[in-house]
Amino acid sequence: xxxxxxxxxxxxxxxxxATRVHAADxxxxxxxxxxxxxxxxxxxxxxxxxxxxxxxxxGDKIVSVTSGGGAPAGAAVVELGNAxxxxxLIDVHVHLTGDPTTSTGNYYQDALTAGPMDAAVMAPTFxxxxxxxxxxxxxxxxxxxxxxxxxxxxxxxxxxxxPRMLVATVPIGSTGSHVDETTGFAPNIEFHxxxxxxxxxxxxxxxxxxxxxRGADVIKFMASAGVLSNETSVGAPQYSQAEMDAIVDEAxxxxxxxxxxxxxxxxIKMAIRAGVDSVEHCSFIDAEGLKMAKQRGTYLDFDIxxxxxxxxxYAKLGVPQAQIEKEKLVGRVQxxxxxxxxxxxxxxxxxxxxGVYPHGWNGKQFAKEVEWGMTPLQAIRSATINAAxxxxxxxxxxxxxPGYYADMVAVDGDPLADVGVLEHVAFVMKGGRVVRALQP
Ligand code: ARG
Numbered sequence: 001x002x003x004x005x006x007x008x009x010x011x012x013x014x015x016x017x018a019t020r021v022h023a024a025d026x027x028x029x030x031x032x033x034x035x036x037x038x039x040x041x042x043x044x045x046x047x048x049x050x051x052x053x054x055x056x057x058x059g060d061k062i063v064s065v066t067s068g069g070g071a072p073a074g075a076a077v078v079e080l081g082n083a084x085x086x087x088x089l090i091d092v093h094v095h096l097t098g099d100p101t102t103s104t105g106n107y108y109q110d111a112l113t114a115g116p117m118d119a120a121v122m123a124p125t126f127x128x129x130x131x132x133x134x135x136x137x138x139x140x141x142x143x144x145x146x147x148x149x150x151x152x153x154x155x156x157x158x159x160x161x162x163p164r165m166l167v168a169t170v171p172i173g174s175t176g177s178h179v180d181e182t183t184g185f186a187p188n189i190e191f192h193x194x195x196x197x198x199x200x201x202x203x204x205x206x207x208x209x210x211x212x213x214r215g216a217d218v219i220k221f222m223a224s225a226g227v228l229s230n231e232t233s234v235g236a237p238q239y240s241q242a243e244m245d246a247i248v249d250e251a252x253x254x255x256x257x258x259x260x261x262x263x264x265x266x267x268i269k270m271a272i273r274a275g276v277d278s279v280e281h282c283s284f285i286d287a288e289g290l291k292m293a294k295q296r297g298t299y300l301d302f303d304i305x306x307x308x309x310x311x312x313x314y315a316k317l318g319v320p321q322a323q324i325e326k327e328k329l330v331g332r333v334q335x336x337x338x339x340x341x342x343x344x345x346x347x348x349x350x351x352x353x354x355g356v357y358p359h360g361w362n363g364k365q366f367a368k369e370v371e372w373g374m375t376p377l378q379a380i381r382s383a384t385i386n387a388a389x390x391x392x393x394x395x396x397x398x399x400x401x402p403g404y405y406a407d408m409v410a411v412d413g414d415p416l417a418d419v420g421v422l423e424h425v426a427f428v429m430k431g432g433r434v435v436r437a438l439q440p
Contacts, residue, residue, distance in 0.1 A: 031059050034432060035072050038080035038410055041065065044087060044384045045399055047377050049416070057406040060431035065400055069416055080410045080438055083426055086380065086406030087400050088136025090387035092360050093259075093280055093301055094152060094353030096126045096162075097143040100309075100317055107318040111181075114202065116145040116193060123151050127162025129360035132436050134425035136407035137164040137397050138385070141220045141259050141280065142171040142179075145194050149215035161435060166217040166391055168259065170196035172207045172247060173222035174299075176231060177238040178261060184320075196221075201246040204239075209252040219251040223260040223279075224267030224281030227310070227326045228319070234326040235264025235284050244274035257392060259301075265289060272298050278390055279349060282341070283334040290344045293375060298356025299390045301351030302338040304372060305365040309357035339373040349390045350383035363423040376419040406432040 005421070034057045056063040056072050064072075071077050096117035123143075126362055130138060140148045148167035154160040173179035179196045182189055194315045198207040206240035208219055209369035223244060225233040239247075251258045252275070260271035263283040272280055272292045277297035279285075285293075285300070293300055341348060352365045369379040388398025397405055416436035 005341040032405075032432075033072070033075040034078055035075040036073070036078045036080065036085065036408065036429065037086045038083045040084040040414075041400065042084060042086045042380065043400070044060045044377075045401075049084075052327060055085065055400060055406070055408065057429075057432045058434075062400060062402055062404050062406050063319075064402055078217075078429075078434065080427055082392070082414055083410035083438070084415060085410050086398065086415065086422075087384045087398055087427075088400060088405075088428070088430060089363070089383045090137040090139075090391070091130070091135050091352050091354060091383065091423070092128065092139040092278070092299075092349045092387050092390055093141050093351030094135075094138045094305060094359070094362070095142055095219060095351050095353070096130065096138070096140055096165075096359065097147050097355070098122070099126055099355050099358050100313060101358050103317040105316065105318050107320060109403055110318075111185075114274070119144055120150070121246075122221065124149055124154075124160045124162065126153060126355075127155065127160065127165075128361040129358075130163060130354065130362065130429060131430060132361040133362055134409035134428050135163050135164075135362050136405075136409075136428070136429070136430045137391070137393070139166045139168070139218060139259075139391060141168045141218070141261075142167065143167065146170075146214050152215075152217075154201065158345050162401055163430070164397065164407075165395075167215065168218050168220035169211045170194055171213055171220040171222060171261070172196045172198055172204060172211070174199050174238045178222040178226035178229045178230060178231065180229075188349055199243075200241055204243050204247050205250040208247055208254070208256075212251075212254045212256060216256060218259060219247065219256050220259045220280075222245050223262035223276075224264040224272040226263065226281075227330060228323055230322070232322075233264075234329055235262075235267060237264060237267040237270055239270075241254065241270050241273065244270055244276075246309045248274045248276055251370050257390075263334075272296060278349065278351075280353075281330075281334065282337060283330040285337050285341070287340075290341060290346060292348055293341075294344060297347060299347045299349050299386075300341050301349050301390075302334060302341065303351050303353040304335050304338050304368045305361075306353055306356050307334070308368075313357075318389055335368075335372045338369075342373040342378070347386065347390075348382050349387040350379075361423075366419040367421045370419050376416045379419050380415060380422070386399065405430075410438065
């Protein structure tokens with residue numbers, strides 16, 4: 001970057017910050033009213049399309065949703081022309097602290113030269129890309145060094161622009177598990193810092209308490225082996241039933257929901273039996289697992305876009321071939337099982353594992369969900385009302401209704417005819433503030 005350009009950037013950034021602080025100081029006596037108008041609005045609850053909708057926003061909440069009748073008095077109008085409005089999108093499985101665009105192309109160089117401080121520097125950029133893509137709420141299910149807590153808090157205070165976040169802090173896993181960073185490294189290699197590695201019922205309970213103490217909204221643990229880590233299995237259970245039971249019991253006592261990473265058939269069932277709120281990945285789920293999830297109302301979160309990205313890009317990032325071979329074992333069968341889960345009428349939420357692929361590409365999973373058995377409306381619900389339900393935020397986000405946060409996106413074209421339009425949202429509002437304006 002040339003110095004003059006750098007200076008100009010710094011100046012414009014400081015002006016932007018100053019303006020925002022000034023606006024907050026001004027504290028207007030009456031909350032600002034904005035009326036958002038478009039050609040259509042998809043009511044995700046009923047599945048119906050409302051024509052000529054007006055969404056009246058006061059402060060950060062929706063006041064009313066009406067059809068026809070012209071602009072409400074005393075409101076600034078945001079005119080979206082021919083677009084279709086939908087609730088802000090929700091991704092229940094992201095990692096905003098990393099993504100492949102920062103890779104040097106050498107796995108070991110990345111592992112040994114990039115630390116949590118690098119992740120913390122990049123996280124706001126990834127948060128902004130996610131928000132610009134229309135994802136106004138995310139659940140971050142794993143980050144180093146409580147970076148997710150700091151990011152969530154900065155976003156909530158308006159210091160950083162990004163989606164609403166629920167955060168898991170460090171994922172919990174056994175020695176040698178999907179969270180144990182030194183698996184596959186020489187025995188004399190150690191990484192310093194906060195670790196989620198914990199073994200035995202007392203230690204896992206302590207780890208849950210520590211995560212809650214540090215700001216976790218949700219608890220994440222590794223029920224099975226994973227793809228992008230160096231253990232040899234991709235689905236073997238990595239905790240005993242007693243350990244999984246203890247994690248869930250402790251987390252629920254503290255009022256935190258639990259997300260379990262599980263690819264393997266048995267690990268999925270153990271996690272469901274332990275009482276987790278969602279199973280992530282679900283690759284090798286069998287008929288019994290589907291039945292158990294259905295009975296207990298456990299959410300099944302399949303990240304079915306990932307396989308395309310990993311198989312086409314990860315060799316170029318220098319990722320060990322053994323990991324890519326593990327991906328080949330799960331990719332196709334995960335999609336086939338996604339279809340079975342849809343047919344079985346399981347509870348399913350939109351979970352992409354963004355961070356495995358570039359942030360901001362979250363919307364690419366909609367078309368995959370439709371390709372593998374969902375209707376466009378089901379896919380949209382997975383990222384709105386269903387996701388909100390899993391997060392415990394059904395009264396706040398995921399619908400365009402009075403009292404809800406004014407989080408919305410607009411798309412060109414009919415999302416019920418072509419869900420792919422959600423890959424390129426044209427407009428984003430979060431909490432009543434336009435974060436991405438319609439381009440003329
Ligand atoms: N984080 C997951 C893991 O490493 C990613 C799995 C991606 N593959 C897939 N087919 N969903 O296990």
